[in-house]
Amino acid sequence: MGAYIARRLIATIPVMLVVAVCVFLLLHLTPGDPAAVLAGDNATSDQVAQIRAQLGLDEPLWRQFGMWLWRLMQGDLGESLFWGKPVLDLVLERAEPTISLALTTITFAVIIAVSLGVLAAWQAGTLVDRLIMGFAVLGFSVPVFVVGYVLIFVFAINLRWVPVQGYTPLAEGVGPWLERLVLPSIALGLAYVALIARITRASMLEVLAEDYVRTAQAKGVATRPMLTRHALKNAAVPIVTVVGIGVALLIGGVVITETVFNIPGVGRLVVDAIQRRDYPIIQGCILIFSAVYVLVNLLVDISYTFFDPRIRY
Amino acid sequence: MSEAAIAAEEARPGRLKAFGTFARRNPTIVIGAVLLAFMVTLALLAPLITNPPMQASPADRLKPPDFSNFFDPEKRDRFGTDNLGRDIFARTLHGARVSLMVGLSVAILATVIGLAIGLVAGYYRRVDAVVMRLMDGLMSIPSILLAIALVALTRGGLLLLIIAITIPEVPRVVRLVRAVVLAVRERPFVDAAISVGSRSRKIIIRHVLPMTVAPLIVQATYICASAILIEAGLSFLGAGVPPEIATWGNMIAQSRLFFARAPWLIFFPGAALALVVLAVNLLGDGLRDRLDPRLARRM
Numbered sequence: 001m002g003a004y005i006a007r008r009l010i011a012t013i014p015v016m017l018v019v020a021v022c023v024f025l026l027l028h029l030t031p032g033d034p035a036a037v038l039a040g041d042n043a044t045s046d047q048v049a050q051i052r053a054q055l056g057l058d059e060p061l062w063r064q065f066g067m068w069l070w071r072l073m074q075g076d077l078g079e080s081l082f083w084g085k086p087v088l089d090l091v092l093e094r095a096e097p098t099i100s101l102a103l104t105t106i107t108f109a110v111i112i113a114v115s116l117g118v119l120a121a122w123q124a125g126t127l128v129d130r131l132i133m134g135f136a137v138l139g140f141s142v143p144v145f146v147v148g149y150v151l152i153f154v155f156a157i158n159l160r161w162v163p164v165q166g167y168t169p170l171a172e173g174v175g176p177w178l179e180r181l182v183l184p185s186i187a188l189g190l191a192y193v194a195l196i197a198r199i200t201r202a203s204m205l206e207v208l209a210e211d212y213v214r215t216a217q218a219k220g221v222a223t224r225p226m227l228t229r230h231a232l233k234n235a236a237v238p239i240v241t242v243v244g245i246g247v248a249l250l251i252g253g254v255v256i257t258e259t260v261f262n263i264p265g266v267g268r269l270v271v272d273a274i275q276r277r278d279y280p281i282i283q284g285c286i287l288i289f290s291a292v293y294v295l296v297n298l299l300v301d302i303s304y305t306f307f308d309p310r311i312r313y
Numbered sequence: 314m315s316e317a318a319i320a321a322e323e324a325r326p327g328r329l330k331a332f333g334t335f336a337r338r339n340p341t342i343v344i345g346a347v348l349l350a351f352m353v354t355l356a357l358l359a360p361l362i363t364n365p366p367m368q369a370s371p372a373d374r375l376k377p378p379d380f381s382n383f384f385d386p387e388k389r390d391r392f393g394t395d396n397l398g399r400d401i402f403a404r405t406l407h408g409a410r411v412s413l414m415v416g417l418s419v420a421i422l423a424t425v426i427g428l429a430i431g432l433v434a435g436y437y438r439r440v441d442a443v444v445m446r447l448m449d450g451l452m453s454i455p456s457i458l459l460a461i462a463l464v465a466l467t468r469g470g471l472l473l474l475i476i477a478i479t480i481p482e483v484p485r486v487v488r489l490v491r492a493v494v495l496a497v498r499e500r501p502f503v504d505a506a507i508s509v510g511s512r513s514r515k516i517i518i519r520h521v522l523p524m525t526v527a528p529l530i531v532q533a534t535y536i537c538a539s540a541i542l543i544e545a546g547l548s549f550l551g552a553g554v555p556p557e558i559a560t561w562g563n564m565i566a567q568s569r570l571f572f573a574r575a576p577w578l579i580f581f582p583g584a585a586l587a588l589v590v591l592a593v594n595l596l597g598d599g600l601r602d603r604l605d606p607r608l609a610r611r612m
């Protein structure tokens with residue numbers, strides 16, 4: 001097992017390297033002077049020259065990449081043009097709201113989606129199944145920000161059940177913290193729920209057609225343990241895979257959700273950076289989010305052995 | 314069925330009957346296609362049947378929707394007006410033009426590029442490893458962030474936006490095409506073609522390419538749906554189409570401050586957006602069930 005994890009960790013290196021090359025080339029191959037882009041719109045020619053020297057832009061491209069990568073590996077993601085602070089510090093300052101939002105969303109989405117998917121598979125072909133699958137298509141189609149504003153309008157402005165926008169740190173208590181995360185989590189999680197519910201249904205349908213499920217039923221196993229212990233556990237591998245892949249959906253959604261709900265997280269940092277053309281922040285956040293995505297999917301791979309002991313490494 | 318009903322059924326003209334059967338067997342295709350055709354028609358006719366979308370009129374600011382005399386051509390507040398007194402109905406219809414164009418362009422571009430790369434990667438094993446690692450890396454970059462970076466760097470217009478949305482979609486097509494090619498190249502007819510001395514290029518075009526068509530059509534509809542959503546998201550974040558163009562994302566972004574007082578500012582473009590994406594998704598689901606039953610059972 002340890003050897004397997006080590007092997008998989010090593011296998012993520014080429015992927016991350018490709019990400020790094022892409023992010024690096026993005027800045028250097030797009031038309032225009034990268035130093036001028038990095039210096040921002042209001043920079044003097046002295047500042048541009050200083051950045052040019054700092055980045056070693058007169059050096060050959062591969063050496064620039066080497067230097068950039070070397071700094072990257074020491075945790076140096078560059079400095080924000082607007083804040084004048086290291087990008088890594090800015091991201092870490094804003095990490096709590098984003099991590100909170102992501103975790104509450106994943107938790108609520110997985111619980112709801114797997115229940116819906118199991119229900120739909122168990123009731124396959126009935127009205128319940130069709131309603132759930134219809135909801136899933138709808139969930140894919142309504143964009144995060146539209147759901148967000150509808151939720152704010154109905155539950156925060158009209159019914160006044162929850163605060164409108166913003167974020168309360170966890171340090172001020174679980175209640176207030178959760179209260180402000182309810183609506184953003186629903187908005188962000190809708191497409192994710194749809195995705196997971198669909199794969200759960202498909203995977204369960206396949207397992208429910210297996211002989212051993214019929215045997216279990218013939219032996220008189222009650223419906224609930226039959227569905228959860230016999231079927232769901234064996235249907236888990238594709239579901240967990242999609243939970244991992246779907247994190248890409250969440251990352252894109254986090255950026256939009258934080259804007260809709262005014263949550264001061266990493267997503268807001270990126271959006272504010274667009275208007276200011278604060279390129280180092282955008283670059284650094286792409287790298288961090290991509291690394292998170294790769295790591296989550298690594299964890300998913302490792303979790304396979306837990307759900308299916310036949311998979312050994 | 315009663316005898317009279319059967320007689321009536323048989324009396325119907327052949328084509329109509331065939332369509333009836335098709336619609337009953339593939340309801341999602343028909344619903345999706347009709348819905349989409351309706352939106353496309355409205356989008357194409359938008360300049361003819363609506364007021365200019367940018368025409369501001371300070372006198373009628375933030376008027377609520379008024380459905381009376383809906384077809385009066387002079388009417389400006391069918392869907393209400395925004396904070397500058399602009400006609401939301403006109404802007405929503407014009408927004409459809411941008412969304413549909415982006416969706417269609419991205420779907421075609423991503424499919425063509427992905428098909429070319431996927432065919433080569435799947436058929437020539439030496440290229441395969443390198444290309445697939447590249448695609449794995451590209452796929453781990455969240456597509457909205459990649460598009461944000463490209464737009465922020467160049468501040469380009471619509472064309473650049475289309476390219477920025479296309480790039481992250483390409484790896485998905487490549488993976489799909491490659492999987493089909495890998496399966497097809499093990500089939501006996503490919504061996505037969507090789508043994509009679511066909512060139513690789515001819516084998517790929519004559520024998521492998523046709524097998525990719527059905528799954529690609531399905532994939533293209535999903536890419537279209539996701540491109541429309543990403544374009545709207547980017548415009549909403551201020552990294553998409555320039556704000557002076559009426560797109561659904563821009564309309565919603567510009568209404569953020571007023572929406573508590575004037576929810577229709579967000580409701581109409583939002584509903585239009587959801588409706589178009591829903592139509593494309595339904596079409597995709599239906600096509601998948603029809604063209605690719607094996608995949609349909611798995612999803």
